[in-house]
Amino acid sequence: MKRVQFTNASLPYLLLLPQLAIIVIFFYWPSAQAIQSSFYLEDPFGFGSTFVGMENYTDVLGSNEYASIARFTIAFTLLVTFLSLSIALLLAVKADAVLKGSSTYKTLLMWVYAVAPPVAGLMGVMFFDMHIGPFLKVAAFFGWDFKIGLNYFDTAFAMVVIAVWKQIPYNFIFFLSGLQAIPKSVREASMIDCRSGFRRFWSIILPLLAPTAFFLLIINMTYSLFDTFGIVDVVVKDKAANNPITLVYKVYMDGFRGGDLGGSSAQSVILMLVVFVLTIFQFRFIERRVHYG
Amino acid sequence: MATITLDTVRKVYAGGVEAVKGVSIDIADGEFIVLVGPSGCGKSTLLRMIAGLEEISTGEIRIGEKVVNKVDPADRDIAMVFQNYALYPHMTVYNNLAYGLKNRGMAKDEIDRRVKEAARILEIGDYLDRKPRALSGGQRQRVAMGRAIVREPAAFLFDEPLSNLDAKLRVQMRVEIKRLQKSLKTTSVYVTHDQLEAMTLADRLVVLSGGNIEQIGAPIDVYDKPASTFVASFIGSPAMNLLKVRKGAAGLELETGSGLTAANPYGRDRYTLGVRPEHLSLVEAGVPAGALTLKATVNVLEPVGAESYLYASCGGTGQEIVIRVESHARFEPGQEITLTAQAKDVHFFDADTGRRVES
Amino acid sequence: MYKSKLSDHLILILGSVLMIGPVLIVFLTSTHDAVEVHRFGLMASWGDHFTETYNKVLFKEGGFTGQVTGVRMLINSLILGIGFGIGKIVLSMLAAYAIVYFRFRMGTFFFWVIFTTLLLPLEVRIMPSYEVVQQLGMLNSYSGMIVPLLASATGTFYFRQFFKSVPDELLEAARIDGAGPFKFFIDILVPTSKTMIAAIFIIMFVYGWNQYLWPMMMTNDEAHFTLVRGIKQILLVWVGSQIPEYNEAFALAVLAMLPPVLVVLIFQSWFIKGLTESDK
Numbered sequence: 031m032k033r034v035q036f037t038n039a040s041l042p043y044l045l046l047l048p049q050l051a052i053i054v055i056f057f058y059w060p061s062a063q064a065i066q067s068s069f070y071l072e073d074p075f076g077f078g079s080t081f082v083g084m085e086n087y088t089d090v091l092g093s094n095e096y097a098s099i100a101r102f103t104i105a106f107t108l109l110v111t112f113l114s115l116s117i118a119l120l121l122a123v124k125a126d127a128v129l130k131g132s133s134t135y136k137t138l139l140m141w142v143y144a145v146a147p148p149v150a151g152l153m154g155v156m157f158f159d160m161h162i163g164p165f166l167k168v169a170a171f172f173g174w175d176f177k178i179g180l181n182y183f184d185t186a187f188a189m190v191v192i193a194v195w196k197q198i199p200y201n202f203i204f205f206l207s208g209l210q211a212i213p214k215s216v217r218e219a220s221m222i223d224c225r226s227g228f229r230r231f232w233s234i235i236l237p238l239l240a241p242t243a244f245f246l247l248i249i250n251m252t253y254s255l256f257d258t259f260g261i262v263d264v265v266v267k268d269k270a271a272n273n274p275i276t277l278v279y280k281v282y283m284d285g286f287r288g289g290d291l292g293g294s295s296a297q298s299v300i301l302m303l304v305v306f307v308l309t310i311f312q313f314r315f316i317e318r319r320v321h322y323g
Numbered sequence: 324m325a326t327i328t329l330d331t332v333r334k335v336y337a338g339g340v341e342a343v344k345g346v347s348i349d350i351a352d353g354e355f356i357v358l359v360g361p362s363g364c365g366k367s368t369l370l371r372m373i374a375g376l377e378e379i380s381t382g383e384i385r386i387g388e389k390v391v392n393k394v395d396p397a398d399r400d401i402a403m404v405f406q407n408y409a410l411y412p413h414m415t416v417y418n419n420l421a422y423g424l425k426n427r428g429m430a431k432d433e434i435d436r437r438v439k440e441a442a443r444i445l446e447i448g449d450y451l452d453r454k455p456r457a458l459s460g461g462q463r464q465r466v467a468m469g470r471a472i473v474r475e476p477a478a479f480l481f482d483e484p485l486s487n488l489d490a491k492l493r494v495q496m497r498v499e500i501k502r503l504q505k506s507l508k509t510t511s512v513y514v515t516h517d518q519l520e521a522m523t524l525a526d527r528l529v530v531l532s533g534g535n536i537e538q539i540g541a542p543i544d545v546y547d548k549p550a551s552t553f554v555a556s557f558i559g560s561p562a563m564n565l566l567k568v569r570k571g572a573a574g575l576e577l578e579t580g581s582g583l584t585a586a587n588p589y590g591r592d593r594y595t596l597g598v599r600p601e602h603l604s605l606v607e608a609g610v611p612a613g614a615l616t617l618k619a620t621v622n623v624l625e626p627v628g629a630e631s632y633l634y635a636s637c638g639g640t641g642q643e644i645v646i647r648v649e650s651h652a653r654f655e656p657g658q659e660i661t662l663t664a665q666a667k668d669v670h671f672f673d674a675d676t677g678r679r680v681e682s
Numbered sequence: 683m684y685k686s687k688l689s690d691h692l693i694l695i696l697g698s699v700l701m702i703g704p705v706l707i708v709f710l711t712s713t714h715d716a717v718e719v720h721r722f723g724l725m726a727s728w729g730d731h732f733t734e735t736y737n738k739v740l741f742k743e744g745g746f747t748g749q750v751t752g753v754r755m756l757i758n759s760l761i762l763g764i765g766f767g768i769g770k771i772v773l774s775m776l777a778a779y780a781i782v783y784f785r786f787r788m789g790t791f792f793f794w795v796i797f798t799t800l801l802l803p804l805e806v807r808i809m810p811s812y813e814v815v816q817q818l819g820m821l822n823s824y825s826g827m828i829v830p831l832l833a834s835a836t837g838t839f840y841f842r843q844f845f846k847s848v849p850d851e852l853l854e855a856a857r858i859d860g861a862g863p864f865k866f867f868i869d870i871l872v873p874t875s876k877t878m879i880a881a882i883f884i885i886m887f888v889y890g891w892n893q894y895l896w897p898m899m900m901t902n903d904e905a906h907f908t909l910v911r912g913i914k915q916i917l918l919v920w921v922g923s924q925i926p927e928y929n930e931a932f933a934l935a936v937l938a939m940l941p942p943v944l945v946v947l948i949f950q951s952w953f954i955k956g957l958t959e960s961d962k
Contacts, residue, residue, distance in 0.1 A: 033850045034376050035785040036863045045780035046792055049773045049838065055818075056833035057799050060810035067810070121697045124690045131691075137950060138698040144942035145705070146892035146910045149935050152917070153708050162723040162928065199701070207958040256805040260894040260910075267917050278805050285809035286899060294809050301806040309801045376854050397860035409851030413873035422869070423859030470855075 061302070068295035079292070086296035096280070096297075103276045106190065107254035114194045115246060118201030119239075123231070125202075126209040136206060143199040147257055151264030154192035158184075179266070179273065186274040189265050193258045200253075201246050208242035209235070248312040252305065277301060325387035325400070325477035325510055326352050327373065332382035334368050334534075342368045344534040345382065353508040355501075357525035359515055361557070365534040366514045367482060373512060374480050375399050386477055397426070402471035403480040406487060408463045410455040416442075416466050417451040420473050434473075441469040444503070461492045468500070472507070479504070481513040485520065497523060518558050522546070530554050548670075552677035555597050555670060561632055563597045564644040567674065580639035582618035585669065589682065593674035600632065600647040602668035606661040614666035619644060621658040626650060635660065705939065712736075712932035719928040731929065739933040750904040750912075752937060758824075759891050759908040759941070765828045766890030767883045774837030774882075775875070779867060781838075782845040783853065799835045804896060812899050822903040831896060837882060840956070844878045845871070881956020884949050888942040909938035 036042075068086050070079040090096050125135045142150075157165050158178040169176040178188050212235065220234040259278050266273040275283070278301065285294030327350040334343040343365040350356050358366040371377040373384060375396035384391055391399050402423075410419050417438055424434045442448040445465045455463055464484065471479055481500075485493045501524055504511050515521050521528055522542045530537040530545065530553075538550035542558075549555035555563040567578040568585070570592045575585045578593075585596070598615065606612055619635035622643065633646040633654060646662060654660075671680040707724050714729030740752040780786075781793055804811060811830055820826030852874070856866045872879075897911045907915065916931045946953050 032783060032846075032853060034854055034857065036783055037785050038863055041863055042780040042784035042786040042789070045776040045784075046796075049777040049796060050792065052773065052829060053796060053799055053833050053835075056811060056814065056830040057802075057807075060807045060814050061802065063810035063813065064807050117697075121694065124693050124697075128690050128694065131694075135694045135698060137947065139694075139701055140950070140954070141943050141947050142701050142705070144888050144892075144946040145939050146894060146913075146942075148894045148910055148913045149892075149938050152913050152931065152935050153704050155917075156708070156711075156724065156928070156932070157704060162719060164724055195700070195704070198697075203954055204958055207954065252803065256803050259805060263894070264913065264917060281806070282808060282895070286812070291809060298806050298809065302802055305803065305806060306801050371854075374854075374858065376857070396854075396857045401858065403855070403858050405851040405855060407849055407851055409849060409855040411852070411855075411870055411874075413876070422856075422861075426860035426865065470859075 064295045064298045064302070066295075067291050068299045070292050072289075072291040082292065086292045087300075090293055090296050090300065099275060099277060099280050102186065102274045103255065106186070106193075106258075106274070106276060107251055109190050110193045110197065110254040110258070111247065111250040113190070114197040114201055115243070115250060117194070118198045119205050119243075121198070122202050122205035122209055123235075125206055140199045140203050142196065143203065145196065146260060147193075147196055148260030148264045150192050150196040151261040154188055154195070154261070155265055158188045182272060182274055185265060189258070189261060189274065192261050192265070193254065196261070197250060197253055201250065204242055204246055205239065208239050212238050245312070248308055251308060255301075255305070326350060326385075327478055327510060327512065328383075328385040329369075329373075330383040330385070332369070332372060332384060333380045334365070334372060334377065335380045342534055343372070346531075346534075346536055347382075348529060348536070348539065350510060350512065353510055355504050355511045355513065355524060355526040356529060357513045357515060357521040357527075358529045358531060359518060359521035359525075359557075360531035360537075362516060363533075364531040366516075366531050369531070370480055370482055370512055370514045373478075374401055374403050397423075400477040401480055402474040402476040402478075403482065404467045404471050404484040406483040408455075408467040408484075408487075410463060410466055410470075412455055415452050415454060416447060416458070416469075419455070419466060420469050423470065423474055437473045437475070438469075441472040444472065445469050460488055461496065464488060464492075464496055468503070472503075477510065479509050479511040479513075481511065481515075483515055484513075486515070486517070493520075500524065518560065522558065528558075530557060532557075548679065549597075550679050552595050552597070552672045555672070559599060561600050561645045561647070563599050563670070564603070565672075566596045566598075566638075566642055566644070567593075568596045569593045577638035577642075579642065580637075582637050583616070585615040586666070588666075589671060589680055591680065594680065595672040595674050595677065597670035597672060598664045598668060600645040602664050603644070603646045603662045604664070605646075605648075606663050611663075612661075613663045615664045615669050617644075617662045617664075619660055619662060621654045621656055621660060623656060624648075624652075624654050708932045709936050712929050712936055714929055716927050716929050720926070735929050735933050736937075739930050739937065750907055752909075752912075752934065754905065755907050755909045755912050756937060756941075758906060759910065759938070761824055762827055762893060762897065762908055763887040763891035763942070765824065766831055766893075767886040769828055769832050770837040770886045771879055771883055773832060774835075774839075774841050775872075775879075777838045778841035778845055779871065782842055783863070783866075783871075796835045796838055799833060800839065804831065804834070808895065808899065811896075815900065822901050822906050824906070827893075827897055827900050827906070828890070831890065831893065837886065840882055841875070841878070843959075844875060848874060877952060878956065880949065881952045884945055884953045885956055887945060891942045909934065913938065 067079070069081060069083060071082045071085070072079045121139055125132055125139065128135070155178065157163050158176065160166060160177065166176050176184050178185055216234065216238070220230045224230045224233070255276065256278055258276060259282070262276055262279045266275060266279075277297065281294050281297045281301065284290045284297065288294075329346055329348045331345045331347050332343060333341065333345050335341050346365075346369060348356070358369060360366050368377055372379050375391065375394060379392050386399055386401070411422065414422065420438045420441060421434050424437065438451070439448070442451055445468055447462065447465045447469060450458060450462060450466075455466065458466065467484065484500075485496055488496060497520060513524055525542050527539060528542050528545050529539050532553050538545055538554045545554060545558055549558060549563070552565055556565060566583070568575045568583065569578050570587060573584070574587050575583065575594070575596070577583045603617070606616065617637055619637040622634045622636055625632040625634065628650065630650050631648050631652060633648050633652075634643055635646065636643050672678060673680055707726055710728060711719055711725040712735060713732040714725050715731045715735070718729070719725065740756075742751065777796060781789065781796075815821060815826050815830060818826075820829070848871070852870060853866060856870050861869060891908075892910055893908070894910050894914075897906075897908050898914060901907060901911065912934055916934060
């Protein structure tokens with residue numbers, strides 16, 4: 031904090047009040063409710079609820095459906111994270127390397143950041159559409175009868191493609207600014223010490239990018255888990271039946287569409303734990319990075 | 324205009340670190356005091372306590388007759404020039420100067436008069452409409468000074484104000500600060516780690532080390548009679564030669580070997596003996612040996628233009644010493660030389676405490 | 683010196699095409715009429731129904747839902763984006779100011795109360811949040827759309843980081859110049875943070891504009907639909923229709939993309955600075 035601070039009896043509390051009020055009402059209260067209702071079974075007709083202990087949790091964790099959705103979510107998260115990070119890194123390295131047009135490429139590659147996930151989803155659905163989608167013709171050429179929304183694998187494929195496309199710009203922005211933050215003198219020193227461009231990248235540049243990459247790893251995992259909701263929703267169009275969905279989508283389906291508040295809450299709490307662990311990692315890391323900075 | 328009195332001022336941080344350990348200084352009205360010492364000696368903390376930016380743990384600070392321990396910085400009637408200038412980046416130079424006066428509710432035309440006057444003195448009148456980022460380092464420095472001057476405060480506080488400037492500009496601004504302070508006659512406290520800046524600016528120097536005052540005095544007195552080995556090595560450049568000596572068969576001898584002859588005026592067993600580089604001269608034909616003679620072997624000659632520094636070792640491999648010699652002198656590495664110094668230029672310090680020995 | 687190779691440019695051009703291509707095709711297709719699209723698929727050429735389609739999407743009531751025009755949705759999106767951006771900046775600047783510049787009892791406690799919200803995104807507590815908003819009677823209202831989204835510390839975190847990077851001496855100089863907490867905030871800190879405020883506003887505007895799940899749950903009254911929310915409606919109308927209004931759907935998608943994309947492009951340097959520097 032600052033060397034010199036104000037000491038004022040009431041002002042700091044007044045300044046914090048608006049933020050705290052909103053957080054208490056719209057964060058702590060709902061979070062507490064989620065935890066509470068995860069131990070209750072809600073009457074479907076709205077006549078009160080009964081305490082069922084851990085039953086909601088055992089139901090959820092014991093269900094085959096939940097297990098398969100969890101498996102898909104993990105695979106989806108890993109694929110989206112890996113692909114969007116590696117493609118973005120490739121583009122950032124190239125954009126950093128070219129002497130002419132670097133800022134033009136930067137502009138061209140970053141603006142998709144501003145496209146909303148469901149809009150990206152809509153566009154993706156159209157490109158994979160059975161009537162008008164150009165991708166189908168390409169797939170058909172290779173003998174792939176692509177059926178989005180009907181075939182589990184094909185739908186998952188489309189989701190991954192859309193989610194990666196949407197996330198590349200974000201990663202690109204961070205990788206590029208990470209690369210540009212590497213001092214020129216370090217690059218020059220490495221050029222004198224090492225002949226091979228690939229080795230230089232591997233032994234000097236990549237380690238220096240590691241903090242950025244690790245930060246992005248966490249961000250991308252949370253993105254794949256949560257922010258892809260819009261993409262999933264648009265692709266499966268409320269017909270989750272045979273389609274791949276993510277855990278967050280399941281929370282929404284069970285709670286909002288299915289009316290199973292207890293089960294949905296238990297799932298929420300499980301997800302909270304997952305994010306909690308991820309974020310603790312991130313916090314520890316942020317603190318470290320502040321030290322180095 | 325005012326006196327500033329520090330009475331056994333201490334600063335203990337929350338973690339228990341004692342940054343300032345009971346410092347007392349009486350600063351006269353109009354005096355230019357320089358607090359000097361290496362980083363971490365507590366000089367900045369002390370200045371910031373005078374400014375009111377740092378709480379005083381125990382002790383008392385008075386500006387004029389008023390105890391200011393609990394007085395807000397804005398009400399202490401002081402002005403401060405910061406190392407990084409701390410100019411308000413979004414305000415024009417004019418507004419940077421005027422901001423403090425506006426906050427005091429001063430009349431517009433009086434503010435205008437003072438800003439114009441300060442701008443005239445500092446020759447920044449042409450930049451009054453510019454923002455700080457459009458100024459060079461030296462100009463920003465002047466604006467920071469201007470912000471202090473317009474206040475017409477009882478005291479100026481300077482926190483290493485020249486350390487962000489290049490060498491040439493630093494010398495120029497140093498002269499200017501001195502001239503300005505002499506004409507305004509405002510009591511000033513100036514913090515620096517640069518001993519040259521300290522020597523040239525100060526009416527009196529306060530040499531600090533580890534939160535304690537090592538010595539207070541006029542620059543030339545501190546230079547002539549350093550109170551400790553710390554002051555001896557900190558003030559003066561190149562630093563004073565310090566040699567470990569002990570009582571020998573006849574007078575004193577080096578602890579690490581032979582080559583030194585000197586009298587033992589205080590009769591003690593061990594000393595740290597100090598001689599400044601400019602007080603050592605070569606024993607040649609026609610130059611009589613003084614109270615101290617020293618045999619040494621030349622290592623390297625370092626010409627700096629107006630003079631040269633001769634580095635030599637004495638007492639076997641023992642210790643390296645520096646001798647200031649005439650700029651066109653020629654020496655070869657390995658050359659054997661004999662040096663001498665007058666009794667008045669030889670300083671004796673306690674071998675354990677480092678304090679000056681005078682009896 | 684590193685020589686840029688042809689392959690570098692090829693990779694970058696390929697990347698750019700993959701990023702821009704789909705959006706360009708969607709835009710071009712939106713200028714054709716529905717029958718044409720249905721028959722020939724996506725278009726890479728300029729059609730002659732641009733004015734007609736966009737006019738219809740923007741102004742015709744009942745384009746998709748029977749009650750809401752594109753303009754209405756555009757205005758709602760703007761309200762959500764701008765309202766969220768401003769709300770975020772005001773709340774988080776005040777809170778970060780208290781946390782960084784004041785020493786007060788329970789300061790650390792409040793810090794953690796606020797920053798714990800970074801742990802859990804809205805998505806994981808979406809059901810109970812819906813119930814709370816329902817109990818407060820805030821369904822189908824702008825405040826109900828905006829305020830619950832404000833319950834996170836992202837902005838506060840950004841401003842805290844930024845305030846910490848503001849030189850301490852600025853506050854010290856201001857205090858010697860006689861500025862109290864209010865004066866310092868208004869006269870010095872807010873003007874100093876201008877770029878940061880702009881950057882965070884852009885990020886938050888895009889975030890608010892692009893909200894989907896929350897507005898979808900919150901609003902069933904069509905007068906409160908946003909453009910992004912409207913996407914869902916298009917798809918629901920499609921189910922079972924003979925010749926889907928592809929062109930209108932694409933036009934709506936283009937409208938939903940255009941403002942945030944423009945903002946990000948125009949203020950690119952601020953936006954990137956805000957994004958990459960504040961996330962540290």
